[in-house]
Amino acid sequence: MSDLRQDLKAEFEDPEYRYAYAESFLNTKLATQIKILREQRQKTQSELGAVVGTKQSGFSRFEDVNHSVWKTDTLWKIARALDVRLDIAFRTFGSIIDDKEHFTKEAMQCQDFDHDPAFAELSAAGVGQPCPARRNRRRIYSSDGRRHRLRSAAGGTQGVGRASGVSGGGVGSASSSAPAPNLILRANAMQGVFNGI
């Protein structure tokens, strides 16, 4: 590992090299994690493609490390299809080494909301079960996928939707959480949404 650190330190002196290397690793991570999460959910490319709005051949491109043109909109759709949150962060070049060390199938896997370990204990105890009215609100949000403004517990309004997935500790947690730093697709997709209801 220290060899790679030394090699990259020398190679990254060239800005063109380090940006291309980082871009390539981002593409590798995205494609690989999409494949891993699809397989974790035991879904076919056709099944997830239908949810995302593309054919099997189109979805297979998302699982190819050479795919390099990612639209944020598409990533949101894929995150929704996998029931995870999307996390986008700016990072140091040196963090690539740490990311590579943790680049394993196990580290890339994450549960959908219903199996999210962060909430499992609460669910078992019956805490935080939404009342029927709140459940309806959630259903409206889930089927729409667009921005809504919902009344918060404090009586004000709070934006939910795309912005909630990017903000709220996404950058900070990406650099500090083990064992899989800089995961692009993370579990707890809807946490920010429910906090605001």
Next chain:
Amino acid sequence: MEEWRVYCYLGGMRRDNVVREWLATESVSVAQIAAFQEKIDTLEMSGPTMVPGFISETPVAKDIYKMKIKGNKGRKQLRPMCCRGPFGPNEYTILAGAVERDGKLVPENVKDTARLNLNELRADPTRRVHERLAPRPKG
């Protein structure tokens, strides 16, 4: 975590890394070499299942597989030829370089070259090297 190794075939008098030579001959950009090296690094650290689409699942000729490094914005479509092993389960050896133009490999005989080099390598295991592909600093 299982470690993998990606080697490069040594041509000539066992001194010429054919991959380095090919990258230089094709004037492959620094950015593409970086992308190529990144895929190799990830493969070496995490295994081939963690770089889906990098190496063809089916051989393009007997024991020969195609690596794929996409070229955007007019860059070359790099298609180096490699084999599994041939001396260990967790290794690949890149045997020859090629690019893809209009769906065809250039040079056309690259599969034959790769096959020939694989045979040479099997007969002489010292005909390969493990080294990085980044351009060496001048001077």
